[in-house]
Amino acid sequence: MTKQIRQLDRVVIRFAGDSGDGMQLTGDRFTSETAQLGNDISTLPNFPAEIRAPAGTLPGVSSFQVHFADYDILTPGDAPNVLVAMNPAALKANLADLPRGADIIVNTDEFTKRNLAKVGYQVSPLDDDSLAGYVLHPVALTSMTVGALAAHDVSKKDAERSKNMFALGLLSWMYSRPYESTLRFLERKFAARPELVAANVAAFRAGWNFGETTEDFAVRYEVKPAKMKPGTYRNITGNAALSLGLVAAGVRSGLPVFLGAYPITPASDILHELSKHKRFGVITMQAEDEIAAVGAALGASYGGSLGVTTTSGPGVALKSETISLAVALELPLVIVDVQRAGPSTGMPTKTEQADLNMALYGRHGEAPVAVIAPRSPSDCFFAALEAARIALTYRTPVILLSDNYVANGSEPWLLPDVESLPDLRVEFTTEPNGEDGTTFLPYLRDPETLARPWAIPGTAGLEHRIGGLEKADKTGDISYDPANHDFMVRTRAARIETIPVPDIEVEDPDGDARVLVLGWGSTYGPIGAACRGLRQRGLSIAQAHLRHLAPMPANLAEVLRSYDRVVIPEMNLGQLAHVIRARYLVDAISYNQVRGLPFTATELETTLEEVLKNV
Amino acid sequence: MSEPVALKLTAKDFKSDQEVRWCPGCGDYAILAAIQQFMPELNIPRERTVFVSGIGCSSRFPYYMNTYGMHSIHGRAPAIATGLSVSRPDLSVWVVTGDGDALSIGGNHLIHALRRNVNLKILLFNNRIYGLTKGQYSPTSEVGKVTKSTPAGSADAPFNPLSLALGAEASFVGRTIDSDRKHLQSVLRAAAEHQGSAFVEIYQNCNIFNDGAFDQLKDPTTRDDYLIRLEHGQPITFGAEGQFCVVHPPGGFGLEVRETSSVRPEEVVVHDTTVADPAYAFALSRLPGLDLRNTPIGVFRSVDRPSYDSVVQSQLAAAKAKVTETPEQQLAGLLASGDTWTII
Numbered sequence: 001m002t003k004q005i006r007q008l009d010r011v012v013i014r015f016a017g018d019s020g021d022g023m024q025l026t027g028d029r030f031t032s033e034t035a036q037l038g039n040d041i042s043t044l045p046n047f048p049a050e051i052r053a054p055a056g057t058l059p060g061v062s063s064f065q066v067h068f069a070d071y072d073i074l075t076p077g078d079a080p081n082v083l084v085a086m087n088p089a090a091l092k093a094n095l096a097d098l099p100r101g102a103d104i105i106v107n108t109d110e111f112t113k114r115n116l117a118k119v120g121y122q123v124s125p126l127d128d129d130s131l132a133g134y135v136l137h138p139v140a141l142t143s144m145t146v147g148a149l150a151a152h153d154v155s156k157k158d159a160e161r162s163k164n165m166f167a168l169g170l171l172s173w174m175y176s177r178p179y180e181s182t183l184r185f186l187e188r189k190f191a192a193r194p195e196l197v198a199a200n201v202a203a204f205r206a207g208w209n210f211g212e213t214t215e216d217f218a219v220r221y222e223v224k225p226a227k228m229k230p231g232t233y234r235n236i237t238g239n240a241a242l243s244l245g246l247v248a249a250g251v252r253s254g255l256p257v258f259l260g261a262y263p264i265t266p267a268s269d270i271l272h273e274l275s276k277h278k279r280f281g282v283i284t285m286q287a288e289d290e291i292a293a294v295g296a297a298l299g300a301s302y303g304g305s306l307g308v309t310t311t312s313g314p315g316v317a318l319k320s321e322t323i324s325l326a327v328a329l330e331l332p333l334v335i336v337d338v339q340r341a342g343p344s345t346g347m348p349t350k351t352e353q354a355d356l357n358m359a360l361y362g363r364h365g366e367a368p369v370a371v372i373a374p375r376s377p378s379d380c381f382f383a384a385l386e387a388a389r390i391a392l393t394y395r396t397p398v399i400l401l402s403d404n405y406v407a408n409g410s411e412p413w414l415l416p417d418v419e420s421l422p423d424l425r426v427e428f429t430t431e432p433n434g435e436d437g438t439t440f441l442p443y444l445r446d447p448e449t450l451a452r453p454w455a456i457p458g459t460a461g462l463e464h465r466i467g468g469l470e471k472a473d474k475t476g477d478i479s480y481d482p483a484n485h486d487f488m489v490r491t492r493a494a495r496i497e498t499i500p501v502p503d504i505e506v507e508d509p510d511g512d513a514r515v516l517v518l519g520w521g522s523t524y525g526p527i528g529a530a531c532r533g534l535r536q537r538g539l540s541i542a543q544a545h546l547r548h549l550a551p552m553p554a555n556l557a558e559v560l561r562s563y564d565r566v567v568i569p570e571m572n573l574g575q576l577a578h579v580i581r582a583r584y585l586v587d588a589i590s591y592n593q594v595r596g597l598p599f600t601a602t603e604l605e606t607t608l609e610e611v612l613k614n615v
Numbered sequence: 616m617s618e619p620v621a622l623k624l625t626a627k628d629f630k631s632d633q634e635v636r637w638c639p640g641c642g643d644y645a646i647l648a649a650i651q652q653f654m655p656e657l658n659i660p661r662e663r664t665v666f667v668s669g670i671g672c673s674s675r676f677p678y679y680m681n682t683y684g685m686h687s688i689h690g691r692a693p694a695i696a697t698g699l700s701v702s703r704p705d706l707s708v709w710v711v712t713g714d715g716d717a718l719s720i721g722g723n724h725l726i727h728a729l730r731r732n733v734n735l736k737i738l739l740f741n742n743r744i745y746g747l748t749k750g751q752y753s754p755t756s757e758v759g760k761v762t763k764s765t766p767a768g769s770a771d772a773p774f775n776p777l778s779l780a781l782g783a784e785a786s787f788v789g790r791t792i793d794s795d796r797k798h799l800q801s802v803l804r805a806a807a808e809h810q811g812s813a814f815v816e817i818y819q820n821c822n823i824f825n826d827g828a829f830d831q832l833k834d835p836t837t838r839d840d841y842l843i844r845l846e847h848g849q850p851i852t853f854g855a856e857g858q859f860c861v862v863h864p865p866g867g868f869g870l871e872v873r874e875t876s877s878v879r880p881e882e883v884v885v886h887d888t889t890v891a892d893p894a895y896a897f898a899l900s901r902l903p904g905l906d907l908r909n910t911p912i913g914v915f916r917s918v919d920r921p922s923y924d925s926v927v928q929s930q931l932a933a934a935k936a937k938v939t940e941t942p943e944q945q946l947a948g949l950l951a952s953g954d955t956w957t958i959i
Contacts, residue, residue: 032954181954225958234955244950251942258702278934280945283702283927288727292694295687295724299667299698302685303706307698325688415955418947457683457699457706460662465631465678467686468670477633478678 003212003220010069011175011223012077015167016094017086017107018055019048019062022164027064029168029185033177035235035412038225039068042525043410044076044598049265049348056110056118061093070224074525074532076409078600084167086110086141089119100133105170107163109142137216141166148206154199162203169207176222179204229414236413238377238406239266242336243273245384246308247280252385253392253424256281258300259308260293262315265348266404267338270310290318294335298322301331302466304428304456306388310336313355314344316399320363323397325468327367327492330443330452332391334384339403341596350596351404353521354572359399360550360579366489368496370394371550373401375524378413380406383547385422392426394499395451401549403571405598406522429453432461440464442476450495501548503555508542509535514615516563517608518588520546520576522598523569529601530608539612546576552583560586564615567591569604624655631681637672642793642819646740647679649796653803654682657707664707667696669716672747673740673819676711690721693728693735700734701924707807710737715745718754718774726783731923732811736803739776739816740793744825757905762824777900777915780814781893787813788896789914793820794833798844798912805914811922831907843902845913850883859909860884861902869898872909888917 013030017023024045031043044065053060067077082103085091087110098104111124125131126138145166149159165186172179183201190196211217236244250257259282261271275284283300287293294309301307309319316323316337326333339355341347359371370390374383380402387398432440433453440462443452455462464476472479473487506516507528519527524545531543544559546552560566560580566588568577574590581588591607593599629651637643654664664682668674670689677684687695692710700708710728717725717739728735744762745751751764755776759768780788787809791802799817806813818829831837839855851861852875860875860883870884890896896916903910938945 036954036956038956038958228958230958232951232955232957234951234953247949248946251946256702258698260698277949278931279938280942280949281931281935283931285698285701285927287694288723291691292697292724292727295691295694296698296701299685299695299700300702301698302695303699303703305698305702321688322691329685415950418943418950457665457703458662460660463661463682465633465680465684465686467678467684468688469686 004218005176005220005222008221008223009071010067010073011082011221012065012067012080013082013084013171014063014065014080014094014097015084016061016063016090017084017164018089019050019052019060020055021062021086022161023062023064023086026164026168027066029182030171030177031066031235031410032181032185033172033179034066034068035233036178036181038228039070039223040072040226040228041235041410041412042067042073042076044405045408046597047349056087056089056115058089058093058119061089063090063094068223070226072226072228074528075598075601078602082171084171086163086167088115088121088125091125092119092121098134101135103135103137104131105137105139105167107141107167108138109140139170139210139216144206144210145203148202149199152199152202153195158196158199162200165200165203166207166210169204169209170211172204173208173211174217174220176220179208228412231414233412233414235410236378236381237269237408237410238374238380238402239269239338239408240273241378241413242374242380242384242400242402242407243270245381246270246274246334246388247277247282248381248418248421249385249388249424250280250282250306251418252421253306253388253426255304255306255392255426256283257308258297258305259284259310260287260296260300261285261310262287262290262293264290264312264315266340266407267310267312267315267336269407270336270338290315291322294319294322294333298326298329298331298333301326301333302329302456304454306332306334306392308334308336310338312338312340312348313342313358316355316358316362323369324363324365324367326397327363327369328468328471329466330395331454332395333397334387334391334400335397336384336400336402338407339401341594347596349404351522351598352571352594352596353401353403353523354575354594355401356520356549356572356575359401366493368493369550370396370398370496370499370548371401372398372548373521373546374406375521375545375547377406377409377411381413385424386547389422389424390499392424393451394449394495395454396496401521403522426454428459429455429462430459441474442466443471444474445491450491450498497551499551501551501553504544504546504553504559506542506544506559507531508540510540513540513542514564515567515608515611516542516544516559516565517567517569518544518546518560518576518580519569520549523571526599526601526604527569530604533601533605534608534612539609541608541612549576557584560584565589565611567608567611569599569607571599619658622655622658622660624658624661626652626655628661629654629681631679633678635679636675638823640822641672642742642821643673643676643740645793645796646799646817646819647676649799650803651680652796653800656804657807659707663705664709665699666709666711667692667699668711669713669721670747671713671716671745672821673711673713674716690716690719691724692716693721693724693733693737696735697728697731697733697923701927704734704924704928708735710735712737712739714739714741714743714753714755714776718776718779726779729780729783729785729812729814732784732786732920734811734922734924736806736813737815739814740819741776741816742819742821742825743828744821746821746824750824775900776816778897781897781900781916784893785814785916786811786918786920787914788900788916789814790816790818790912792818792829792832792912802914805917809917810925811920829907832910841908841910843909843911845886845899845911845915847886847888847914850880850885852883861899869901872902888914890916891918
């Protein structure tokens, strides 16, 4: 039969199933196919902390959402247009997010009495009229996959496990995706077991062909490529981009990168990625604990490496004492906090921005550090370079606040030209700096940067001792002198406060906005999408987003004062708002959610509209 | 490498310009002097020597050595030194720590440094008391110890530092005493020559809060009967007249002290630092009684095992050996790896 082809400008698909169903991989492959086609993309994985929660239960549901469009998009989408539900649990867990009229593709083979009972369905939702408001596509995914693989030399179990490729094939047909990259991927993934390559490819093709022949899918969709800047792109997650940024920082500084890390969700992927790049001279050490991880990184920095430690909130708490030592030693150190929902273990696979207070203040004594936050997955690359730049130039710890949303989300990334990346070369001190020409003063500062010399072990004539005890200005000798301590505390504060950071830019295309939305970190996408929505409806609103949280941009005070109201949406209880109110005496409106999920653009749009009405 | 040039350094070269601020009479002075006198022997340039310490009286040590040094935070010196050592294999990295620093707050880092066999020389000054915080019991204080924090006597069983180190798979373990400079230097010499972690416990007298803790081992009238001076390849006999010896009784797990006259000469254990099974050195570490009788000093164990540093560096070297591009070219290739697409 001839299928109708309909053009769409954007689609949101959510793949949902049991954590063993391979939904992350399916979503990842669909994303890659979509990237090849040239759509703009934003993705959001959502998975449980349990590796294999009991099969078929609600806690075991894992999902992957992909938003793609023929224009530039900022978020993974609020509500899916299509839900692929591999079992009753996946349907039940995700149904509330679907707008009426959405397509639902269900794997009917899993809608057994037992599986339905597990999630509390008395009657199958496929049999009553509870799904009447949706376009339901019942597909016997498992049995059709097993049938398609009957002639293949694989076990029944392996055949059943290929059902995600059937689903991928069907969706790839439905949205006219190019699938060569998936075939190549399967060949790589199962290189050691050719029979599995054949089975998975056959399952994929069976799904594709099913779409083409069944009458249930009468329409096929196309989403044209987005207008994107010319260049070479790849799809990248925040954790991958951050890892590459650290490798790039090593290359651009000419220093070896040393990563000390202890496994923790959602930061472990950075350790995994960096451990692959030994050819760049990157050393990764999986330490015995979070404290050793940062200690080893600091020891490596002392020896002339770019010391880095990566963790999440609980790990930063453990590292706090060592970060304070790094403040006192005035050595470069990059601390990456991929934030997750806390306190304590909290919800380790869910996102939150509630470590800002800890990053700014969570140390003993007056222990200021620089703090920066990336705004999107690909921005993690540049944020890592910026963190390294500040750490190396100003000899200070820098905390980089990523979060689970940008870390695991993905988007297309226009690959930068390596030569255009910042030059991070540093010069170690090799000569005495005292007036007599023979003395070395480890705390004699550069008048411009206030940075102290970095004289690494192995440098003859500059042997010196540093430590956590208060140091006399210039000489670095132990000092209990009251005036010296006061001076050193103020100098350490000034050292951070005077780091030049770029001015904050305001996006106000209408030029007459009276309300400013100020955000930081991963809320950039949802805030931006909400502002677009308002502007499309003729309302004026300005958006500004903080990348540098310590120090803050010099023009921020002026920007804040230029608007009648300032709204600060955060995935915490108002931590940035607190700082803004205290520092700038601005009566900012704090809008907060701590649900472990990113803001949706719709809810922000509604909230901001309320503010606009009341200005 | 070519034959190293004799640097002709002296003890004076290793003295920093800082005023030494331990209590008068502290055993740390003797250790400092012994080490400053010993360092020139290694013929390592001062700039390639680094002392890293934690917190405590002993941890002030780096300030007094005219080398590179870091006085860090409580218990963390082995972790910090690990990062330094593994990233800078050209350095000679020494950790100076105490019984509280290494065995209480930093216990985890100590055992993991030893397990990894990081190329560190770890000197644990054991005075069996917290000195810098003014006299609380430590993890090596004896049960029942009355201190400021244990007025009714300590209820904790102490660690035996050498047993702990051996349990953590330490490849080199030794013990010496602050007051015996010659012996101290002989153990340091062996430690310095060892590739990998060398763990040396130094009995050190705190004359303010735990004075006389090791007097039986120092008093000329008792020391010969209390101390077992271990020497590789020699039968283990001790006592002023050689009247005691160490045997491995049949059927037993450990070692025992007997009167030499009561056993056949071939029954006396001949000390061997290279025994692969740590059970032997562990048995030696269990010989002393509560009264410090039968305390072995010297090198207990010294076995070859690849150091963490060397394994990490060889992995780096293997990965780098395949590289033909400049770092910038490599980086461009890395950024463009995976599925890419081009928009014209």
